[in-house]
Amino acid sequence: MSITSTVMSAPHVLETGRDVRLYARSHPCPNTSGLAPTYLQANLLILPSKYASDFRLLCARNPVPCPLIAESSAPGKWDSIRSYLPGLDGEAILTDVDMRNDAPKYNVYKDSKLVKFGCSNIMDDWTDDHVAFLIGCSFSFESSLTKAGLPPLHIIMKRNVPMYRTSIPLCPAGVFTGSTFVVSMRPYKASDIPSVRNVTRAFSTTHGEPIAWGWDAVKVLCIEDLDSPQWGDVPITQDGVPLGILSGDDELVPVFWGCGVTPQEAVMRTNLQGVIMAHTPGHMLLLDCKDSEIVA
Incomplete structure (x- = not known):
């Protein structure tokens, strides 16, 4: 990509x-x-x-x-x-x-x-x-993040948010079985994550606060390659460097939210x-x- x-x-x-x-x-x-x-x-x-x-x-x-x-x-x-x-x-x-x-x-x-x-x-x-x-x-809480001085990086860079398949199973319902969460990702400084959680927690009808964050979360969610999202754009820093190169650096870490592409993934499965x-x-x-x- x-x-x-x-x-x-x-x-x-x-x-x-x-x-x-x-x-x-x-x-x-x-x-x-x-x-x-x-x-x-x-x-x-x-x-x-x-x-x-x-x-x-x-x-x-x-x-x-x-x-x-x-x-x-x-x-x-x-x-x-x-x-x-x-x-x-x-x-x-x-x-x-x-x-x-x-x-x-x-x-x-x-x-x-x-x-x-x-x-x-x-x-x-x-x-x-x-x-x-x-x-x-989750686009619906991005204005509040920006107002709080926490603008998502993909907006600054004029890109589409990256989205990934995960290993988190959905609770099945009727014909909808065997599917997993899709997540969107916005990177933040590790020190900003408490504020990011506080801003987005109030938006329960638009996914709410993040479900996982940090470099360990990439493995926990079974995301194979952070720089190869299934949907959206490759995440990059403001210097144009693929985010995955910074793995392990707390200056910028991946933060993951539930994503409404999940139903499309459920249809495919x-x-x-x-x-x-x-x-x-x-x-x-x-x-x-x-x-x-x-x-x-």
């Missing part, structure tokens, strides 16, 4: 979640980390309705990697949702939306096999039987039949509510 950033430029007018959605309907759009600061971002997974109840149970049993925010108001509804966030109804979370077209990029799976990667919309794949699920995204759709990792659906509305 190239160390060159995959981030594209976007207009500075993308200040709200709605701005990003409307722009994404008709323009190429970058990965969404750092866009519309303070507005929540969501992972998207779209399933045939026969799998909906099992997926709700998967989220309930695995709330750290799969915090469920909302779902389609009824099968086939791509323009309205019902909320699982306390105190926020569906219209407070998302209005004027087309979930088939408002994420910057999508993946499409057929019979659990990836058949389309990074497509601009899923208009031809959506049916009246599909149910869209919105899962919390489960023999689900039919067409399943999702956002392309790093290219989230922007919402209308703000991070301040979901802080615990």
